[in-house]
Amino acid sequence: xxxxxxxxxxxxxxxxxxxxxxxxxxxxxxxxxxxxxxxxxxxxxxxxxxxxxxxxxxxxxxxxxxxxxxxxxxxxxxxxxxxxxxxxxxxxxxxxxxxxxxxxxxxxxxxxxxxxxxxxxxxxxxxxxxxxxxxxxxxxxxxxxxxxxxxxxxxxxxxxxxxxxxxxxxxxxxxxxxxxxxxxxxxxxxxxxxxxxxxxxxxxxxxxxxxxxxxxxxxxxxxxxxxxxxxxxxxxxxxxxxxxxxxxxxxxxxxxxxxxxxxxxxxxxxxxxxxxxxxxxxxxxxxxxxxxxxxxxxxxxxxxxxxxxxxxxxxxxxxxxxxxxxxxxxxxxxxxxxxxxxxxxxxxxxxxxxxxxxxxxxxxxxxxxxxxxxxxxxxxxxxxxxxxxxxxxxxxxxxxxxxxxxxxxxxxxxxxxxxxxxxxxxxxxxxxxxxxxxxxxxxxxxxxxxxxxxxxxxxxxxxxxxxxxxxxxxxxxxxxxxxxxxxxxxxxxxxxxxxxxxxxxxxxxxxxxxxxxxxxxxxxxxxxxxxxxxxxxxxxxxxxxxxxxxxxxxxxxxxxxxxxxxxxxxxxxxxxxxxxxxxxxxxxxxxxxxxxxxxxxxxxxxxxxxxxxxxxxxxxxxxxxxxxxxxxxxxxxxxxxxxxxxxxxxxxxxxxxxxxxxxxxxxxxxxxxxxxxxxxxxxxxxxxxxxxxxxxxxxxxxxxxxxxxxxxxxxxxxxxxxxxxxxxxxxxxxxxxxxxxxxxxxxxxxxxxxxxxxxxxxxxxxxxxxxxxxxxxxxxxxxxxxxxxxxxxxxxxxxxxxxxxxxxxxxxxxxxxxxxxxxxxxxxxxxxxxxxxxxxxxxxxxxxxxxxxxxxxxxxxxxxxxxxxxxxxxxxxxxxxxxxxxxxxxxxxxxxx
DNA sequence: TAATGGTAGGGGAGGAAAGTAGGCTCATAT
DNA sequence: TACTGATATGAGCCTACATTCCTCCCCTAC
Numbered sequence: 001x002x003x004x005x006x007x008x009x010x011x012x013x014x015x016x017x018x019x020x021x022x023x024x025x026x027x028x029x030x031x032x033x034x035x036x037x038x039x040x041x042x043x044x045x046x047x048x049x050x051x052x053x054x055x056x057x058x059x060x061x062x063x064x065x066x067x068x069x070x071x072x073x074x075x076x077x078x079x080x081x082x083x084x085x086x087x088x089x090x091x092x093x094x095x096x097x098x099x100x101x102x103x104x105x106x107x108x109x110x111x112x113x114x115x116x117x118x119x120x121x122x123x124x125x126x127x128x129x130x131x132x133x134x135x136x137x138x139x140x141x142x143x144x145x146x147x148x149x150x151x152x153x154x155x156x157x158x159x160x161x162x163x164x165x166x167x168x169x170x171x172x173x174x175x176x177x178x179x180x181x182x183x184x185x186x187x188x189x190x191x192x193x194x195x196x197x198x199x200x201x202x203x204x205x206x207x208x209x210x211x212x213x214x215x216x217x218x219x220x221x222x223x224x225x226x227x228x229x230x231x232x233x234x235x236x237x238x239x240x241x242x243x244x245x246x247x248x249x250x251x252x253x254x255x256x257x258x259x260x261x262x263x264x265x266x267x268x269x270x271x272x273x274x275x276x277x278x279x280x281x282x283x284x285x286x287x288x289x290x291x292x293x294x295x296x297x298x299x300x301x302x303x304x305x306x307x308x309x310x311x312x313x314x315x316x317x318x319x320x321x322x323x324x325x326x327x328x329x330x331x332x333x334x335x336x337x338x339x340x341x342x343x344x345x346x347x348x349x350x351x352x353x354x355x356x357x358x359x360x361x362x363x364x365x366x367x368x369x370x371x372x373x374x375x376x377x378x379x380x381x382x383x384x385x386x387x388x389x390x391x392x393x394x395x396x397x398x399x400x401x402x403x404x405x406x407x408x409x410x411x412x413x414x415x416x417x418x419x420x421x422x423x424x425x426x427x428x429x430x431x432x433x434x435x436x437x438x439x440x441x442x443x444x445x446x447x448x449x450x451x452x453x454x455x456x457x458x459x460x461x462x463x464x465x466x467x468x469x470x471x472x473x474x475x476x477x478x479x480x481x482x483x484x485x486x487x488x489x490x491x492x493x494x495x496x497x498x499x500x501x502x503x504x505x506x507x508x509x510x511x512x513x514x515x516x517x518x519x520x521x522x523x524x525x526x527x528x529x530x531x532x533x534x535x536x537x538x539x540x541x542x543x544x545x546x547x548x549x550x551x552x553x554x555x556x557x558x559x560x561x562x563x564x565x566x567x568x569x570x571x572x573x574x575x576x577x578x579x580x581x582x583x584x585x586x587x588x589x590x591x592x593x594x595x596x597x598x599x600x601x602x603x604x605x606x607x608x609x610x611x612x613x614x615x616x617x618x619x620x621x622x623x624x625x626x627x628x629x630x631x632x633x634x635x636x637x638x639x640x641x642x643x644x645x646x647x648x649x650x651x652x653x654x655x656x657x658x659x660x661x662x663x664x665x666x667x668x669x670x671x672x673x674x675x676x677x678x679x680x681x682x683x684x685x686x687x688x689x690x691x692x693x694x695x696x697x698x699x700x701x702x703x704x705x706x707x708x709x710x711x712x713x714x715x716x717x718x719x720x721x722x723x724x725x726x727x728x729x730x731x732x733x734x735x736x737x738x739x740x741x742x743x744x745x746x747x748x749x750x751x752x753x754x755x756x757x758x759x760x761x762x763x764x765x766x767x768x769x770x771x772x773x774x775x776x777x778x779x780x781x782x783x784x785x786x787x788x789x790x791x792x793x794x795x796x797x798x799x800x801x802x803x804x805x806x807x808x809x810x811x812x813x814x815x816x817x818x819x820x821x822x823x824x825x826x827x828x829x830x831x832x833x834x835x836x837x838x839x840x841x842x843x844x845x846x847x848x849x850x851x852x853x854x855x856x857x858x859x860x861x862x863x864x865x866x867x868x869x870x871x872x873x874x875x876x877x878x879x880x881x882x883x884x885x886x887x888x889x890x891x892x893x894x895x896x897x
Numbered sequence: 898t899a900a901t902g903g904t905a906g907g908g909g910a911g912g913a914a915a916g917t918a919g920g921c922t923c924a925t926a927t
Numbered sequence: 928t929a930c931t932g933a934t935a936t937g938a939g940c941c942t943a944c945a946t947t948c949c950t951c952c953c954c955t956a957c
Contacts, residue, residue, distance in 0.1 A: 012898095097898065121898060291900050298899090318955080404902045446904025447957065469957090470903095557902030564902080572903075603905085603957045654906055654956050676907075676955055683909090683953060733953065744911060744951050782910075806909080814908095 003156055004139045005032040006170045007132060008250065009301050009395055010123040013149075013283065018096055020126045022138070022161070023152065023280060023301035025170040031152040031248065031280065033301065034140045036161060039126050040068055041096040043103065043118035044075065044422050045089040051111035055089055058109065063102055068092040076421045078116075079481045079568060081489065081502040085420065088116075096122035103425075116422035120413065127393060128414050130161045134389035134396050137166040151245065151280045152301070169386065175249035176202040176373040179261050180365050182348045187760035191267035195233045197351055198362065199240050199265075202369035204377060207247045212366050215240060218351070220358050227362065234272040241269070244278050251382070252278075253305040255327045255372045262297045262304065263288045278302075293766050296401055303397045307372050310381050310400075312767065323682050323732045324769050331371045335378055339371065340364040344762045380539065387547030404554040405561055411551070412566065415510050421482060424565045435562040435569070444560060444573060447603035448580040450587060452650045456819045457599060457609060458703065460618035461645035462625060463660070465605035466582065467638050470556040471515045473578045476636035477501055480509025481559075481566050496585075497577030499570060511555055518552040579603065582637065589632045590625060600650055607648065615661050615668070618644040646670075647700045651677065651818050659700040672697060678811040682769075687728040688807050691715050695815060705821060712812060719800050719808070729803060730771040730788050735764060747772055747785035755787060774802040781806070 005024035012020045020036040047055045052072070059067040069092045074085035093099055103118040120128070132138045138161060145157040180198040181189040199215040207213065214227045215236045223229070230236035244252075254261045266288055269276045276285035280301030288297045297304045311330055314320040322330060328339035342350060342364045350361040376382065385399040392399065392407040393414060399407070409423075416423045427435065466472065473479065477493050483501040485492055491503035501509070525545040532538035558564050560572030583606065587598040590608055597609045610621050622641035629639045648658035655676035662669045672693075678684040679693045691712065698708045718724055733748040739756075742749050748770040755770075756763040764770050772785040776797040786796060 100898080119898090123898090287899095289899065294900070296899075401900085403900070406900085408902080444904070449905060449956085465957095554902065557904095559902090560904085561902050563900090576904075605957080652907060655908095675957095681954060736952075742952090746910075746952070749952095780911080810909085 001143060001156070002139060002141055003032060003034070003154065004137055004164060004166070005034075006137050006166075007134055007395075008303070009397065010127060010134075011284075011300060012096060012122050012126075014095065014097070017094060018122065020123065021150065021281075021300075022132075022140070022158075024138070025172075025250065026154070027170070029171055030154055031301070032154045032156065033145075033150040033152040033280065034142070034156045034158045034161070035145050035147070036126070036158045039129075040092045040094060041099050041122050041125060042090055042092040043099065043120075044073070044116040045070075045091055045106065045112060046077075046086065046114040046116070047089065048111050048113050052087075052089060054111045055091075055106075055109075058106075058111075059091065059102070062105070063093075066093050066095060066098050066102060068094045074420070075116075076419070076482070078416065078421050078423050078566065079484070080486050081483050081507060088422075114424075116424060117413075119425050123395070124393075124410060124413070128410075128417060130163075131414070132161060132163050133391075133393040134399065135169075135386050136390050137164045137168075138162065139164045149281055149283050150301075151248075151282065172250040173248065174204045174251045174253060174373060174377065175207075175244070175247060176369040176376075177252060177254045177257060177261055177265075178365055178369040178372065179265060180347055180351075180361065181264065182351050183761060189264070189761070191264045192271070196237070196265065196268050197233075198365045199236065200365035200369040201243065202366075202373040203247065203249075204373055207243070212370060213243065214362055214366055216362065218358060220355055220362075222355070222359065224362075226366070233268065234274065237265075237269055237272050237274045240265075241275050241278065248280070249302060251303050251305055252299060253307055253372060253376055255368065256306060256308040257304065258295045258297055258306040258309060262286070263295055266297075298397065303400070305376065305382065305400060307376055307381065310376075321680075321682075324771065327368060327371060331375065335371070335374055337371060337374070340367050345759050380543070383540070383543035384547055384550075387544045388550065391547055391551050404550075405558055405564055407551065408554050408558045409565055411514065412510070415514055419510065421510070426565055427563060427567070432562050435567060438569065439562065442569070444569060444576075445580075446576050448583050448601075449603070449653050450583065450598065450601035450606070452600035452653055452656070453597070453609075454650050454652065454818055456699065456703075457645070457648045457650070458613065460610050460612050460615060460621075461599065461648045461658070462608045462610060462618055462622040463605065463642045463645060464608065464622065464626060464629070464639050465642055467640055468519060468552060469579055469582070469604035469637065470575055471519060471552045472637040473575050473582075474509070474515045474555060475512045475519075477574075477578065478504045478509045478512050479571055479574060480511040481568050481571065483507055483509040483512075484568065484570060495574055495578050496581035497574055499574040499577075515552055515555060518548050522548040522552065582633070585632070586629055586639065589629055596621075596625070599648075600653075600656070602654065605642075607645070613646075615644055615646065619663065645673075647703065649696065649700060649815070649818060651814055657696045657700060672700070683731060683733050684811070685729050685731045685773075685803070685807055687715070687719070687724055687803065688811060690728070691808065692811050692815070695812065699815070699819060705816070705819060712808075716804060716808065719803055722798065722800070724803075726773060726788050726792065726798065729773045729798060731773070731807075732769045732771040734769050735766050737766060745780060745782045747774070747782040750782045751785040751787060758790075774799045774806075 003026060005026040007022060007024045009023040010021065012018045017037065018040065020039055022034040022036065024032050026032055045055055056070050059070065071090045071092075073088060073090045075088055076082050076085050093102060099118060103115060106112055107115060127133065140156055140158045141160045142156050142158040145155040147155055178200040179196050180200070181194050181196055183189040183194045195217070197217050201213045201215070203211055203213075210226050212226045214224075215230065216227065217230050217233055217236055219229045228239065230239065266276055266286055277283070278286045279299040284300045286297060286299050288295060308325065308327075311320070311322070312325055315322050315325070322333055331337045331339060340360065340363055342361065347361065350357040385396060388394070388407060389396045389399040391411070393410045394402065394407060413423055477495045478501045479495070480501070485500045485502055489502055489506075491506055492500045493503055494500050504512070522545055525541050525548065529538055529541040529545065532541055556572065556575050559566065559568055559575070561567060583601055583604065586606060587601060590596050590598050590606065595611065598606050599609045600607045608625060610618050612618055612621070619641070622644065626639055626641050643660045643662040645658040645660050648656060650656040657672070657674045657677055657679075660671055660673045662671065674680050674693070674696065677692065677696070679689045679696065694711055695708045698704055698711065731747070733746075735748065735752060739749065739753065751772045752763065752770055771788060773788050773791055774781060774784050775786045775791060776799045777784045781802065784799065790796070791798070
């Protein structure tokens with residue numbers, strides 16, 4: 001019998017000898033589990049000269065049960081150009097789980113020179129050898145298997161496996177989970193003690209007509225159709241297990257499901273003596289493992305997706321701009337839907353409250369599961385990972401969980417093996433330390449950032465960049481671990497930085513080959529995208545295109561990554577050195593005849609000032625430059641015009657704003673671009689981002705600083721009059737490590753300490769973002785950071801002075817200084833405005849009693865310079881005006897304690 | 898069984914350290 | 928001649944301040 005299915009998961013079980021299991025779904029939506037026998041784990045041993053037999057007898061003697069067989073093979077060593085293969089031993093064992101033991105023991109033996117591929121996960125060893133990939137279709141031959149262990153529609157005992165070419169995707173079933181827990185004590189719920197009270201499930205497609213199901217352990221009168229009530233948590237969990245089995249989801253998802261819901265459920269299942277085999281196999285319970293701060297869960301045959309982690313990753317990679325990661329914030333931003341408002345601390349209160357409150361809690365739980373599912377589906381968050389799986393060969397779960405290194409390694413393993421190369425084992429901790437030291441000592445220089453010409457440029461600026469610079473360098477100079485020359489070779493390619501790689505005529509490097517292929521694949525995908533007829537087709541092609549781009553760009557970072565199997569610092573350094581040469585050389589070429597000036601450039605891009613203000617002409621000049629530069633680089637790497645800036649304000653390296661015109665199908669499109677400036681940074685409050693954006697827009701589009709001034713004046717006066725909503729004043733920052741590890745004093749950390757004291761259960765953790773506002777007071781600014789909600793509730797006063805002097809003015813000063821308006825002019829305007837306006841607006845001047853009761857600081861009567869500490873002289877050191885006490889808007893010579 | 902791509906760079910806040918001005922004390926002179 | 932009080936001056940030391948430099952941290956550009 002022949003069966004084709006899309007490969008969803010793969011693992012192995014040990015029935016005396018290993019059996020590989022392939023999980024997937026066929027065209028009819030039936031789940032499949034295919035069992036493959038007679039595949040054994042192996043690795044390669046390079047013995048010392050002539051010691052082959054010693055290795056074999058050692059294995060025979062010490063690992064009688066485990067050792068299966070050894071074969072003599074000829075392989076290329078992976079690092080450094082090799083003309084000839086080397087004889088080594090391919091050692092087969094009987095049990096994958098024991099491979100590390102044998103490997104480590106062998107390593108200690110004198111007759112061993114090196115060991116290769118002794119740490120490739122068994123499932124990936126199998127998949128690589130059979131040339132099958134996660135999320136691709138495979139065809140298996142074989143009869144139905146007699147087993148009740150796996151819970152799939154079809155079970156097959158496999159004789160042969162092969163990949164098939166099919167680009168479609170099977171329809172998947174999704175189930176979102178959200179649990180609610182009451183904690184007996186204050187703080188984080190403890191699965192040992194605290195019971196689950198509600199399990200909220202959301203399905204796509206519907207489960208027996210229900211889009212949602214709510215399991216709960218308290219009876220309420222007005223019962224919705226989707227509510228199931230149980231007498232005990234034990235019974236509720238039992239039903240939960242059976243729902244999973246009957247619905248049989250492919251994807252199980254949740255918000256922070258890895259960190260909270262799943263581990264918690266597992267613990268409660270254990271305590272209530274329910275089954276923990278939630279996967280498509282009775283034998284394997286769901287495993288939950290902690291790696292440092294991360295928790296990973298695996299469910300045989302299914303995929304666990306944590307939407308919270310996906311969101312964070314997207315933000316981290318700059319694909320998404322969000323200030324906070326809460327489900328509420330994210331839903332509002334991405335799908336314009338709100339969460340029902342209940343804090344963790346209030347859950348117990350609602351649960352133990354009246355009917356109305358319990359009902360609200362139920363609605364809240366239902367909404368959460370719905371939102372998570374909606375986010376994943378409507379934003380098609382998994383598409384990219386499906387494509388990454390197909391490209392790299394990884395299983396979908398590992399594409400989602402793992403980093404770039406695993407992807408690159410999986411791809412390289414296959415390509416290396418195809419060409420008879422072995423790849424090294426992962427470095428041990430000592431080797432990692434050595435690499436780190438080496439990097440420390442030698443340094444690993446990165447890209448070149450050209451010194452910018454700071455200021456406002458109003459001539460047309462042409463913006464050009466290199467197409468996939470680092471990947472192109474790999475290809476252009478045949479850079480690869482397998483081609484790097486340590487010895488003399490007649491035919492070689494020399495990079496501008498002086499490194500030598502063997503000529504591609506003798507050996508085309510493996511990485512260059514892969515990268516070249518990926519780059520041309522991407523070009524084709526982009527072309528197909530342009531002619532796509534349906535939105536679905538376009539979106540699917542786009543996901544592919546993005547995945548290809550990711551893979552292409554991963555190789556450079558990988559070679560400089562200390563934990564990589566194929567870490568070659570020389571290669572990483574060579575790549576960046578070539579990049580530096582290219583950008584510098586390009587600048588020289590552009591400036592050759594004094595018509596153009598390169599005013600800035602970063603890594604792979606340059607901005608060229610022309611002598612025109614006409615956009616069409618600028619584009620023509622851009623085309624001219626493009627041709628000239630590409631000719632200078634002899635087709636090895638090409639530059640492309642990205643657009644023309646009508647006006648551009650450069651503040652510093654990596655910080656600029658411009659009014660850009662792009663060409664899209666011969667249509668001109670205008671847009672504002674801002675890089676690195678506070679408008680795009682998440683650690684400034686919205687007031688700053690918004691007003692700075694407006695100011696920049698006025699300056700760039702209208703070139704009218706006066707108008708910008710007036711705008712600021714209004715903002716400042718609003719701020720002084722407390723007319724700015726507190727939401728606009730919230731500054732958010734990430735927590736990057738545990739409290740103990742922080743050395744200095746920082747606002748968000750100080751606030752975190754306070755929050756932990758107030759409500760340990762609700763306090764944010766590592767990886768979360770904390771939002772704060774600065775309130776009035778005399779302590780360090782960091783100690784005056786406060787939770788906005790707390791400020792509202794306790795009616796604390798916002799420190800408007802902080803927002804003016806430390807938030808609004810500094811970024812504005814930098815902008816105005818760059819356009820030639822002095823800092824003091826603006827500061828003067830800012831501060832005087834602030835005080836004089838306030839006075840004009842009717843703040844009473846004390847007449848009879850000229851003393852004030854509290855002080856906020858010390859201020860110069862003439863120029864309004866403020867001092868943090870009391871100056872001992874009574875004169876302002878700037879203008880020699882008199883120093884006075886002030887409180888709010890009131891100044892006085894006298895201060896009564 | 899089991900994790901984690903890279904360097905360059907700006908900028909805020911706090912803290913240490915070296916530098917400095919002014920105050921205090923004491924000696925001395927008038 | 929011895930002693931007192933008021934006043935001035937300068938040296939030496941101490942303290943608090945303003946400043947500079949550095950570290951830590953966050954986040955971004957590419």
